[in-house]
Amino acid sequence: MDYIKANTAPRREDRLGTCIEFGGTVGGIAEPFCQGCLKNRRRSFSQGTICQLLPAVAILTSLQDTVVIVHGAIGCGGAAHALGANVRLGQWRGGDKNPRGALWLSTNLNERDVTSGGEEKLRQAIVEADKRYRPEAIVFLSTCVPGIIGDDIDGVARDLKDKVSAALLPVHCEGFKSKVMATAYDAIFHSFLRNLIDGSDETEFPVFDPEAAQASEAIRRKRLVNLLNVSSMTGPDQKELIRLLGKLGLEVNMLPCDAHPEAFRLAPLASLSVGVCPTHDDYFMSYLEKRYAVPYVGSHMPIGIENTGNWLRGVAAKVGQEAAAERIIAQEEAELGRALEPLRPKLKGKTCVLSAGEIRTLSTARLVQELGLEVLAVRPYHYDPFGQPEVERLSDVNPGIRLNVATAQPFEAVNILNRVEPDLYIGHNSDNVWAAKCGTAVLPIYGSNAIYSGYAGVFDVARRIHRHLENNSFNERLVKNVRQPYRESWYAEDPYKYIIGAELTA
Numbered sequence: 001m002d003y004i005k006a007n008t009a010p011r012r013e014d015r016l017g018t019c020i021e022f023g024g025t026v027g028g029i030a031e032p033f034c035q036g037c038l039k040n041r042r043r044s045f046s047q048g049t050i051c052q053l054l055p056a057v058a059i060l061t062s063l064q065d066t067v068v069i070v071h072g073a074i075g076c077g078g079a080a081h082a083l084g085a086n087v088r089l090g091q092w093r094g095g096d097k098n099p100r101g102a103l104w105l106s107t108n109l110n111e112r113d114v115t116s117g118g119e120e121k122l123r124q125a126i127v128e129a130d131k132r133y134r135p136e137a138i139v140f141l142s143t144c145v146p147g148i149i150g151d152d153i154d155g156v157a158r159d160l161k162d163k164v165s166a167a168l169l170p171v172h173c174e175g176f177k178s179k180v181m182a183t184a185y186d187a188i189f190h191s192f193l194r195n196l197i198d199g200s201d202e203t204e205f206p207v208f209d210p211e212a213a214q215a216s217e218a219i220r221r222k223r224l225v226n227l228l229n230v231s232s233m234t235g236p237d238q239k240e241l242i243r244l245l246g247k248l249g250l251e252v253n254m255l256p257c258d259a260h261p262e263a264f265r266l267a268p269l270a271s272l273s274v275g276v277c278p279t280h281d282d283y284f285m286s287y288l289e290k291r292y293a294v295p296y297v298g299s300h301m302p303i304g305i306e307n308t309g310n311w312l313r314g315v316a317a318k319v320g321q322e323a324a325a326e327r328i329i330a331q332e333e334a335e336l337g338r339a340l341e342p343l344r345p346k347l348k349g350k351t352c353v354l355s356a357g358e359i360r361t362l363s364t365a366r367l368v369q370e371l372g373l374e375v376l377a378v379r380p381y382h383y384d385p386f387g388q389p390e391v392e393r394l395s396d397v398n399p400g401i402r403l404n405v406a407t408a409q410p411f412e413a414v415n416i417l418n419r420v421e422p423d424l425y426i427g428h429n430s431d432n433v434w435a436a437k438c439g440t441a442v443l444p445i446y447g448s449n450a451i452y453s454g455y456a457g458v459f460d461v462a463r464r465i466h467r468h469l470e471n472n473s474f475n476e477r478l479v480k481n482v483r484q485p486y487r488e489s490w491y492a493e494d495p496y497k498y499i500i501g502a503e504l505t506a
């Protein structure tokens with residue numbers, strides 16, 4: 001279905017049947033998911049979740065030469081303050097020796113705007129941002145308030161199109177519309193495809209023309225591939241993937257994170273799109289294929305030994321470099337194997353629980369299995385069809401691994417931790433804090449200077465796991481000195497007690 005003609009991308013719940021409520025095992029999710037039984041589930045009690053605005057702001061504030069306007073109440077986008085250091089680091093790595101950090105503004109809607117409308121404030125903010133910063137692009141995000149009162153942000157973009165020099169990119173990111181934060185990825189790509197790549201409004205859409213597509217084959221840059229990155233990939237991650245693609249003789253047009261708007265305009269001219277996370281990239285890559293005949297690969301996240309090999313094989317198959325890929329993989333795996341030798345005996349048999357975005361959690365779980373750890377539970381933020389192959393691979397090792405699909409929900413996390421008592425918890429810092437308070441050793445699944453991707457990532461994760469397991473004295477003392485927020489009685493309850501329709505499993 002061609003979603004692009006609509007102003008907004010569809011909700012992930014509707015497009016993919018995505019769910020964020022499940023408690024069971026990796027061997028037990030396929031059937032209820034395929035039968036649609038997990039659709040429209042909900043929790044009767046929910047503690048902390050993630051609004052789609054957070055990943056949207058994280059991606060958009062990293063863009064070069066771009067101003068981000070959060071159109072909403074002042075609190076919306078507040079989490080962007082925590083992203084400042086990362087954005088500055090990205091700019092510094094990109095060669096800016098005096099990085100200015102994230103450039104984002106708020107229209108600061110108040111009670112009066114709720115009754116009289118916020119479009120005028122948005123208009124003023126766009127004109128002011130264009131005059132003050134002269135950016136290549138201005139992205140403005142619609143939040144809950146303008147979504148509810150009906151501000152027409154696409155109309156504002158049309159009105160101002162010829163009055164400002166920046167490209168205008170309205171993004172519909174109202175938190176209340178979707179419980180799945182990954183909907184933000186589609187919302188961003190939707191706007192960039194409509195307004196920057198197709199470069200048209202809904203009245204003048206280019207119709208796919210096979211002859212024009214063939215002609216564009218001729219001018220396509222043979223060695224250029226779009227490499228889709230995610231905001232939880234670090235600079236060293238990107239360097240590792242560019243290194244591996246470089247070994248196949250490929251040049252990289254990296255986007256969306258840290259990219260210049262020009263990178264999006266270049267995307268239809270690439271010979272291939274390479275994704276690193278199917279749940280993140282499919283909306284963009286499948287549209288480029290359909291409209292501009294740019295093929296894509298992206299069913300594996302290059303985290304872990306097997307995943308990285310399969311990722312490279314997928315790329316190589318598209319560019320006719322299969323034999324070269326096999327040589328590279330054999331050489332890299334041999335080198336990695338030697339580097340891992342002293343660490344393996346120290347990691348063998350340790351136990352682990354993981355939590356983060358869907359594919360990130362499941363791929364990293366496979367990585368730690370490859371290192372000899374036992375995975376006791378995985379807690380992806382959501383679940384959709386892209387997670388199925390990853391879950392199946394975990395299930396092949398042990399179908400009884402606990403699977404808790406939950407965006408945050410720390411009360412479920414601590415209940416599970418109390419039952420399985422792992423040696424290690426791997427998650428984002430917002431999750432890790434709960435595990436640390438339980439006394440468990442924690443490893444951040446993302447960190448500005450760390451590396452997780454490719455073969456270098458496998459070694460670095462192994463090295464850091466070993467270090468955290470060797471000395472967990474801080475968390476061991478922490479658990480003795482903090483007051484837990486939950487009553488003892490909660491730990492005796494089923495962790496999925498509040499998921500309506502769940503079969504209790506504890």
Ligand code: SF4
Pocket residue numbers: 051052053072075076077143144145173174175176
């Ligand atoms: S849920 Fe709505 S009001 Fe809250 S931060 Fe997200 S967009 Fe803003």
